[in-house]
Amino acid sequence: MVEYDFQKIENKWQEKWEKDKIFEVKEEKKEKFYVLEMYPYPSSHLHIGHLRNYSIGDSYARFKRMRGFNVLYPMGYDSFGMPAENAAIDHGENPEEWTDSNIDAIIKQQKRIGLSYDWARMIYSHDTDYYKWDQWLFLKFLEKDLAYREGSYVNWCNKCNTVLANEQVQGGKCWRCSSDVEQKFLTQWFLKIRAYAEELLDGLNVVDWPEKVKIMQRNWIGRSEGSIIRFPIVDEDRTIDIFTTRPDTLYGVTFMVFAPEHPWVREWVKDTEYEKDFEILYEEVMKQNKFERTDIEVEKKGMFIGKYAINPMTNEKVPVYIGNFVIFEYGAGAVMAVPAHDQRDFEFAKEYDIPIKIVIQPFDYELKLSKMTRAYEEDGTLVNSEEFNGMENRVAINAITEKLEKIGMGEATINYKLRDWLISRQRYWGCPIPIIYCDECGIVPVPYKDLPVKLPKDVKFTGKGNPLETSKSFVNTKCPKCGKAAKRETDTMDTFVDSSWYFIKFCDPRTDELPYRKNIVNYWMNVDQYIGGIEHAIMHLLYARFVTKVSRDLGLHKSDEPFQRLLTQGMINKAHPYCPKCNSFAMKAEMHDETCKQCGSKFVLKSVKMSKSYGNTVDPIEIMNEYGADAARFFILFGASPESGLEWSEEGVGFAYKFIRNTFILLTEPPESIRKKKTIRDTLVIYNLNKTIKLVTESLEKIAIRDAVNNIIQFTADLNKYKNEGVIKTTFEECQEKLTLLLHPIAPHMTEEIWERIGKKEYASLAAWPSYDEKLLTEESDFKWKLMNNIVDDVNNIKLVMKKETLEKISIIIADKWKFKFYSILMSLLDETRNQGDIMKKIMKESDLKPHGKNISQITAKILKNVGKYSKLSLSPEEELQFFQEIKPILNKKYQCDIEVVDENNSQEKKASQALPGRPAIVIA
């Protein structure tokens, strides 16, 4: 008996693969294929999401490799970031050593899965040879005027002690620590992602991404077409140039609202009766963050500040208010307010008793000012709008904009919600921004020859402020221009900068002259298949696209889009105690309780995503120790399709293990009984094999890995039976080899071991994917084997109903010849008509069918009731008889009884008359 010792097998092959460097690739004539998983943060513990991510990626990479592609499948680490720094603050760790040891740990765990990475290409962000190029790219951005420094209100996380980009603020909370985000006025570095807004939008049309992700990016970029309108300020030369999507409501403007922090506001109220109230309101608003201020639930606050603007169309004076809901960073930091046609403005006007003016009337009824309880925001016809009266508002949008343009008071424009990318971070463990501040020369970029600006070692981690500021050796430097004493920028870059070009670096990881060499990158890029989590739908995937486009414009390569096809993997869930009454899951501490602490009602089990706070996680390393890496991979890939949620279950892993072990035995232990004479059973197993290869190949091509595994399982069951029934040696060997290869992307170690044991010299990892014989998979052969399955189902059913345990004889009675003739005429007539009368008339023209008229009429009526249930295809009576003769041994083996196949004509059985083409009558005894 063969033993399946996964520990031994997995170690053995992992060592061999590594020793022979079989997954290392270089540029070749062969067609390339680039498979990539999202750049992971090197936490010291592999979690189950990683296991899923890598199992999907590796099986696809292995499949593509076997299909003959030159597959680039690299791994590296997004190794800058806060955990290292927090470890330094909390436990006095050295961030670099700490990170390096984490990387070592995660590599060991990854290798345990049997991933076919080209480890020679490994990169990591905190390598000076890597982040040097972050800095180089930053300087290039600066040269191209795509990086700038500006003072503005920015998102600030108190807990992380740093600023955040807009994309990193989720629902008003920090994406890392979920604490509330505040606004701070700071001078920071930005990258001009807005300059690429239009192209980022267009590019979404050429990538094969889930629609969901594309929509999220489109919404984030938030393109809107509208107009700039210039409102002159009374008694001043200035105009406030606001953006609106509704210039058609311009005549309805009854007030303006400025952000309280708009610098003009303070000027205006200075030394006026409004100053005191303004300061009170200002203080109050500044305590609110941007998200509170714009929250629907939060009360709108504002005041009149004694200033007026002028409606450029009517020349009417419009009072200027301030309001907490207007944010300085958006557009002009001020809005025109049309209370009749905007709900927010309506509520504000009601609150502060501002007049409301209707300028759009609905098509089908008349708005009355006195009766309005809310704004009318729909389409309609313009009124109170001078020359535009009577115009439909959609038309007026353009007409009014054109008029504004003519009088020089506005123009059409496109606005984007997307803000420029704030990359400064007040943290140590990141890539230093290569800038020097000189009292004489101002902002001076570090010269290219002085790169990299390395992180200093003489740093104190106090938990307060940016640790880099504590390094004198770093901060104090000389101005590259004038040589006088100067100071370095102490902010480091957002780690998303590191991950926005790493996939290009993988193409050419060891080079010195440029970040990477053009011709090599042009061979490998784009990433053909990218796999990762939905959480990066906006952040990473948007930044990476932006940086790819900029580096293309710098002439570094020619890729427009970095990631051609994107797969966002689903979550892993596990049943967990849940209280239906409180609608909440038990926390880690109470997960072993029977009842809910809050309400005392009984917990039920409900599936929820694995998380530390629930305490329902499983450790992939433990799983692999217990069941083996192949079984773990198999479970993950079979449990659900890659995109959907995967339900974790102990039984599921158990099945995976049993399947892997049994299949290992099936494919390594020689068959006990070997035949010389070929039978129909051999034909069947070969048919099933070819069918399986076809289905598995098609499924894997679509990354429908689950479907592929399912088909493999079904064939394995058949091969098992075949083996037990006795085999033809060559036929078994063909199945053995091909099934091993089919299974290889899923379970690489055990198949590699089988491959060796059946005498193959090369690695299964490098073997060619099996092909199938199209000639064996005709419609006719499908039909025939389906016929057999139907008979088996029917016999089983009859056995069951008759409560028969054993059978003595099965008679299969093939329909009489006239039925075949009738059937084929009927099937061809069905294309012309479904009318039974017409059909009968035509059929009855055949003189030899006339005697069967009554019978034909009955059968026809039955078939007409549901045409599609009957196959258009049918064999000839001779073929059908012959086929059932052929499969007699199979049925005989299965039922251990006599099998008789006869013509209806030659049968004495009453049942014989039931026989139809493709549906013989059955009599069992």
Add this chain to the structure above:
RNA sequence: GCGGGAAUUGCCAAGUUUGGUCAAAGGCGCUGGACUCAGAAUCCAGUCACGAAGGUGUUCGGGAGUUCAAAUCUCCCUUCCCGCACCA
């Protein structure tokens, strides 16, 4: 509020694009049988209901419709999940 996705027979989950052998694959669980002293493992069978020989009835969140034929197409509704959210 806006946008997206989903609801399948005890559980997980295919099927929906392209309507038809779909009472609906596969796995898990459960039931019975074989093997075994017993268990584990393995194998066979069953697992919507009823059944008198392959049958009949009722199903794919709910309702209505199109069709000879609907899990699949159309319309309406309900519930759940996920984004975005007073964006000017």
